[in-house]
Amino acid sequence: MGLILNDLKNVCELEHVCDYVNNRTTSSMNYISTENMLPNKGGISESTIIPHGTTIEYKIGDILISNIRPYFQKIWCADRCGGCSADVLCIRAKENTDSKYLYYLLSQQAFFDYVMSGAKGCKMPRGDKKQIMQWPVNIPAIDVQKKVVAILSSLDNKIRLNRRINDNLEEQAKALFKSWFVDFEPFKNGPFADSELGKIPQGWTIGTLSDVGDVIGGGTPSKAVSEYYTNEGIAWITPKDLSTNNCKFISRGETDISELGYKNSNAKLMPRGSILFSSRAPIGYISIAKNEICTNQGFKSIVPQKAGTCFIYYFLRNNTSKIESMASGSTFKEASGGLMKLLKVIIPTKEILTNFEKAVQPLFDMQENNEDESIRLSVLRDTLLPKLMSGELSVEEVSFD
Numbered sequence: 001m002g003l004i005l006n007d008l009k010n011v012c013e014l015e016h017v018c019d020y021v022n023n024r025t026t027s028s029m030n031y032i033s034t035e036n037m038l039p040n041k042g043g044i045s046e047s048t049i050i051p052h053g054t055t056i057e058y059k060i061g062d063i064l065i066s067n068i069r070p071y072f073q074k075i076w077c078a079d080r081c082g083g084c085s086a087d088v089l090c091i092r093a094k095e096n097t098d099s100k101y102l103y104y105l106l107s108q109q110a111f112f113d114y115v116m117s118g119a120k121g122c123k124m125p126r127g128d129k130k131q132i133m134q135w136p137v138n139i140p141a142i143d144v145q146k147k148v149v150a151i152l153s154s155l156d157n158k159i160r161l162n163r164r165i166n167d168n169l170e171e172q173a174k175a176l177f178k179s180w181f182v183d184f185e186p187f188k189n190g191p192f193a194d195s196e197l198g199k200i201p202q203g204w205t206i207g208t209l210s211d212v213g214d215v216i217g218g219g220t221p222s223k224a225v226s227e228y229y230t231n232e233g234i235a236w237i238t239p240k241d242l243s244t245n246n247c248k249f250i251s252r253g254e255t256d257i258s259e260l261g262y263k264n265s266n267a268k269l270m271p272r273g274s275i276l277f278s279s280r281a282p283i284g285y286i287s288i289a290k291n292e293i294c295t296n297q298g299f300k301s302i303v304p305q306k307a308g309t310c311f312i313y314y315f316l317r318n319n320t321s322k323i324e325s326m327a328s329g330s331t332f333k334e335a336s337g338g339l340m341k342l343l344k345v346i347i348p349t350k351e352i353l354t355n356f357e358k359a360v361q362p363l364f365d366m367q368e369n370n371e372d373e374s375i376r377l378s379v380l381r382d383t384l385l386p387k388l389m390s391g392e393l394s395v396e397e398v399s400f401d
Helices: 099-106 109-117 142-181 239-243 259-263 309-326 337-341 350-390
Strands: 011-013 018-020 055-058 063-066 075-077 082-084 088-093 136-138 205-208 213-216 234-237 275-279 283-289 301-304 344-347
Touching (some): 063 099, 075 099, 088 099, 099 142, 109 350, 142 309, 142 350, 213 337, 234 259, 239 283, 275 309, 309 337, 309 350
Antiparallel strands (some): 018 088, 063 075, 063 088, 275 301
16 A cells, blocks of 8 residues: 555644735736636636736745636646736745645635635625635645645646647647738739728628628526526536636536427527637637537527638637627627628638638647547546545555556
8 A cells, every 4th residue: 555645644724834925016027817817727828917006926836816706716836926916815835835735735626615615795706815724734744745746747737738739729720810811921912802891812702700600699598497407418508618618619518408498498509610709798708619519698609601610710719809899788798690790701712711721620620639638637637636635545546657
């Protein structure tokens, strides 16, 4: 029998192994706010916000956790120095606690459930900082902590590698779309014609989004009828599902609807390759269906017809700001079906559209495969995490050979 964490654990409250960081800095370098922290332990994205005044100074190894809506599970172990907003908890490990071990300790579902149990506020719940520090934790010897970190980090490193590969593939695909359909670089030596959207290659036309795909709305079965919802039924997506989805592709949401629920709603099934576009609250979440899927009324999705998935996906990406500016509504803005159908599109020849899909679809396929592998690795990591932390599983019992 290998060394079991449970044999060496020291049960204590969280405050005995870490502290909140409250040091302030005037630097705007590497600014972190709740907005650029990614859900479901996805790390961070680059911030477009320049903070005013001072921020909380974080250092390499500090653990940053969004304290607004903790159920989004936004957590990051800093690999650089910078400043964060007051809505982000900055936590620093004490002596004899490995910072990466602390990160994994706080990445557990049990921790976020605990934070939510003491959170205050309905629409925008916030964790109670005092209660958070009272969370009971098991801290083994430092050598065991490092062994646990080595196991879990090996999975996270592969997930991060897949993400970097996919980011590179995304840049390639975006660049190709821009080159062909924004700058017209491959066609500059050919004849051009005037159009309402400016000069375009001869033979191309100006049409609408509905000329290249079917614009599909959605619906929600009555919440009062429990039989309309199930865990294993028809895949049904809401904007909230996309808000926590760090992937380009999506197969299911938080809950499915039943056949009965589908028949008693305005939801419409769409095939694999359909582009889901959230049309309100907020406008502009975009994902690609991995399988047959339907949505609630917060979407105006596109089922490709004369143009392919890749072309329509980047058309929507490039025009999200324009769609948002054209949307209307008093309580919240919404892009109507009529607005989406009438969006002006520069439509290339059939041959050019086919060639673009042939060039870009292999990149999409590689991205989808990498996402699938990362999901499997995440499930494995999240299965091992509580077992390693509780001592149910020994570090010597874990092998990926």
